[in-house]
Amino acid sequence: MAPPAAARDAAVAGLPELSGVGRCLVMGVVNITPDSFSDGGQWFEPDAGVRHGLDLLAEGADILDVGGESTRPGAARVPQDEELARVLPVIERLAAHGAVVSVDTTRAAVAERAVAAGARIVNDVSGGLADPQMGRVVAETGAAYVCMHWRGHADVMDSREVYDDVVADVRDELAARLAALESDGVRREQVVLDPGLGFAKSGALNWPLLAHLDALHALGRPVLVGASRKRFLGRLLAGADGAPAAPLERDHATAAISALSAAAGAWGVRVHAARPSVDAVRVAAAWDAARAETATDDTTGTTDDTIHDTTDAAKRPTPGEASRP
Ligand code: PMM
Numbered sequence: 001m002a003p004p005a006a007a008r009d010a011a012v013a014g015l016p017e018l019s020g021v022g023r024c025l026v027m028g029v030v031n032i033t034p035d036s037f038s039d040g041g042q043w044f045e046p047d048a049g050v051r052h053g054l055d056l057l058a059e060g061a062d063i064l065d066v067g068g069e070s071t072r073p074g075a076a077r078v079p080q081d082e083e084l085a086r087v088l089p090v091i092e093r094l095a096a097h098g099a100v101v102s103v104d105t106t107r108a109a110v111a112e113r114a115v116a117a118g119a120r121i122v123n124d125v126s127g128g129l130a131d132p133q134m135g136r137v138v139a140e141t142g143a144a145y146v147c148m149h150w151r152g153h154a155d156v157m158d159s160r161e162v163y164d165d166v167v168a169d170v171r172d173e174l175a176a177r178l179a180a181l182e183s184d185g186v187r188r189e190q191v192v193l194d195p196g197l198g199f200a201k202s203g204a205l206n207w208p209l210l211a212h213l214d215a216l217h218a219l220g221r222p223v224l225v226g227a228s229r230k231r232f233l234g235r236l237l238a239g240a241d242g243a244p245a246a247p248l249e250r251d252h253a254t255a256a257i258s259a260l261s262a263a264a265g266a267w268g269v270r271v272h273a274a275r276p277s278v279d280a281v282r283v284a285a286a287w288d289a290a291r292a293e294t295a296t297d298d299t300t301g302t303t304d305d306t307i308h309d310t311t312d313a314a315k316r317p318t319p320g321e322a323s324r325p
Contacts (some may be wrong), residue, residue: 007217013189014144023285024262027063027270028056032086033070049090060278067104075154108133115141126150127177135184149196157200167212198230206232222267227257255280
């Protein structure tokens with residue numbers, strides 16, 4: 001098993017400025033959809049989507065993930081032209097601001113156009129299963145690629161959550177996707193893996209995946225965790241009447257997962273509210289650095305200030321601070 005820091009710091013092709021940051025990255029979500037479960041329709045107009053992306057950058061997000069199709073359970077598919085019309089103008093403008101942009105799509109044609117418009121990462125919740133052309137496009141563009149565990153589109157996924165052992169099954173299915181992508185010409189260095197929390201996994205099935213991120217790290221690629229505002233958190237935080245907490249009430253729990261994921265060596269966390277998770281991953285980085293320093297220095301018993309200082313990774317200025325218009 002790769003140690004967490006090695007898994008977190010493994011370089012991802014096409015993203016040199018995000019390699020060696022020394023902490024877990026924060027990917028902020030920009031949903032250009034009228035019906036997302038978590039932030040339904042707030043940033044549907046292109047101007048509003050761009051403004052929201054810039055706000056996420058100002059809060060310290062490292063990556064902006066722009067999506068035009070809701071993956072809410074039961075959601076109907078959006079026609080390809082509509083998806084393109086939603087995401088391309090927002091990607092172009094955010095990339096022009098210097099943001100590292102990812103496109104959240106399962107369609108190869110959308111991925112290709114999005115990369116041409118400035119996206120540097122293709123975030124495919126289907127891990128290449130929804131569109132047989134995806135591997136070829138990722139290989140040809142050389143973009144970084146998030147390969148998420150998936151068993152079917154939103155209209156059917158809830159009926160496909162049958163596992164012998166959810167951790168082993170997700171690991172094995174991702175390993176198979178990795179092999180298939182490689183046979184399409186994708187380089188391993190392009191790939192980040194994602195357990196696909198909430199996708200064909202309800203409630204309790206998500207916790208073992210979080211508790212065993214090491215099983216995915218064993219596949220040798222960095223891991224992205226997307227827990228933000230998901231249903232399993234609503235259930236965890238249910239009130240005395242059993243009613244799940246509303247999506248906007250799930251941000252503290254999301255930040256807790258960001259801290260724990262960072263401590264477990266996650267490469268990144270995908271979140272709707274950037275600031276709480278940016279703070280959380282900085283805490284985890286400072287904690288990690290102090291542990292590393294005191295581990296090498298524990299014979300001296302020193303209380304030197306350098307040991308009590310926060311780390312460079314934790315102190316780094318937020319990348320978006322200077323990029324507001
Ligand atoms: N979850 C959603 C959408 N895209 N991408 C990745 N890589 N991982 C996820 O867990 C993920 C994703 C669903 O959440 P949203 O509709 O609120 O964006």
